[in-house]
Amino acid sequence: MVVATPSPLIRRGNKKKTAAFGVPTIDLSDDKSIASEMIVKACEDYGFFKVINHGVPKKVIARMEREAADFFSRPVSEKGRAGPAAPFGYGSKNIGFNGDKGDLEYILLEANTLSLSQRAKNFSNDPSTFSSVTNDYVSAVRKLSCDILELVAEGLWIEDNSIFSKLISNSHNDSCFRVNHYPPFITPNNDDNQDELNNNHWDLSPNPSKSRVGFGEHTDPQILTVLRSNDVSGLQIYTHDGFWIPVPPDPNEFFVFVGDSFQALTNGRFTSVRHRVVSINSWKSRMSMMYFAAPALDAWISAPPQINNINNIYKPFKWGDFKQIVYSLRLADSRLDYFKNHTQS
Numbered sequence: 001m002v003v004a005t006p007s008p009l010i011r012r013g014n015k016k017k018t019a020a021f022g023v024p025t026i027d028l029s030d031d032k033s034i035a036s037e038m039i040v041k042a043c044e045d046y047g048f049f050k051v052i053n054h055g056v057p058k059k060v061i062a063r064m065e066r067e068a069a070d071f072f073s074r075p076v077s078e079k080g081r082a083g084p085a086a087p088f089g090y091g092s093k094n095i096g097f098n099g100d101k102g103d104l105e106y107i108l109l110e111a112n113t114l115s116l117s118q119r120a121k122n123f124s125n126d127p128s129t130f131s132s133v134t135n136d137y138v139s140a141v142r143k144l145s146c147d148i149l150e151l152v153a154e155g156l157w158i159e160d161n162s163i164f165s166k167l168i169s170n171s172h173n174d175s176c177f178r179v180n181h182y183p184p185f186i187t188p189n190n191d192d193n194q195d196e197l198n199n200n201h202w203d204l205s206p207n208p209s210k211s212r213v214g215f216g217e218h219t220d221p222q223i224l225t226v227l228r229s230n231d232v233s234g235l236q237i238y239t240h241d242g243f244w245i246p247v248p249p250d251p252n253e254f255f256v257f258v259g260d261s262f263q264a265l266t267n268g269r270f271t272s273v274r275h276r277v278v279s280i281n282s283w284k285s286r287m288s289m290m291y292f293a294a295p296a297l298d299a300w301i302s303a304p305p306q307i308n309n310i311n312n313i314y315k316p317f318k319w320g321d322f323k324q325i326v327y328s329l330r331l332a333d334s335r336l337d338y339f340k341n342h343t344q345s
């Protein structure tokens, strides 16, 4: 069953525009054939969808949120000792290595049990609780990612339904886990903003005094991203027809993003979704947790023969080589362009 939650659309640039849009919502308790068909459609149309009845226990989510909130509430000097996030640790305002900035602080971790337990001491006075809570959360969202990838394979009529999921369940997978914390953002004249929010057609991009870029526009380089946030808004996705769409937050459910590697694995049938976080008038901070599902560094990313790949858009590449390019570029850059096959007809 698809549940559509209408939300306003914002076209890139200055013009305000509203239209009805519902985030594609997939009920994972539905019949498999229905769910798989709907996931494929959402991946094709938006590269983005929401899943409900996902099977991740509320307690696992709540404990992870508490651990992260505890960490972020500590004094700056203490948090700084867990940094820098280059490549893993605590970061603030700087994103990546190439000058990107955002109004946030964050934790970035490798998502395997061993590295989690080694790093836990930097994030909590009770490292064993931090590592077991993080590990429970990561294991649950990894399982959810595998379930989704198996449904995708079924929806694409691929006989081996583990063709994508085995890439991320491999013991050498290079997945990572991130928790972002965006401070509250209050504008001097918040009556104006409240008006705009109530009218449901605010325009974010041209007026920095009314909004703030928390995390600039980008696509995620991995295969799939699974996001959960608290009830503070800010996330927006960019549609194929040129609209920025605010995604209403839903703390009980998960949002799924197609990443660049999934675009290559499906020979462009799915496209990775551009997204950003823009904060608008909130007394409360936004906290989001992302699991970025990636294969092993030496895994090949190439569309399987079961996908119609007579004309391969991309040259096959190893995830590790792609990652190296990704990390040498800016947040908003389109990295798949570097792997385009120029020989195709």
Ligand SMILES: C=C1C[C@]23C[C@@]1(O)CC[C@H]2[C@@]12CC[C@H](O)[C@@](C)(C(=O)O1)[C@H]2[C@@H]3C(=O)O
Pocket: 095, 096, 097, 098, 100, 108, 176, 178, 218, 219, 220, 221, 222, 292, 326, 327, 328, 329, 330, 331
């Ligand atoms: C500017 C950058 C930050 C980023 C690495 C990059 O060079 C380009 C991609 C960025 C991104 C976006 C999705 C994830 O948040 C992330 C961890 C990733 O894998 O790619 C970040 C990288 C980062 O913050 O280090």
Ligand SMILES: O=C(O)CCC(=O)C(=O)O
Pocket: 178, 180, 215, 220, 227, 229, 235, 275, 276, 277, 288, 290
């Ligand atoms: O914080 C969010 O809601 C999204 C962040 C994001 O897109 C990322 O960390 O890659």
Ligand SMILES: [Fe+2]
Pocket: 218, 219, 220, 275
């Ligand atoms: Fe992202």
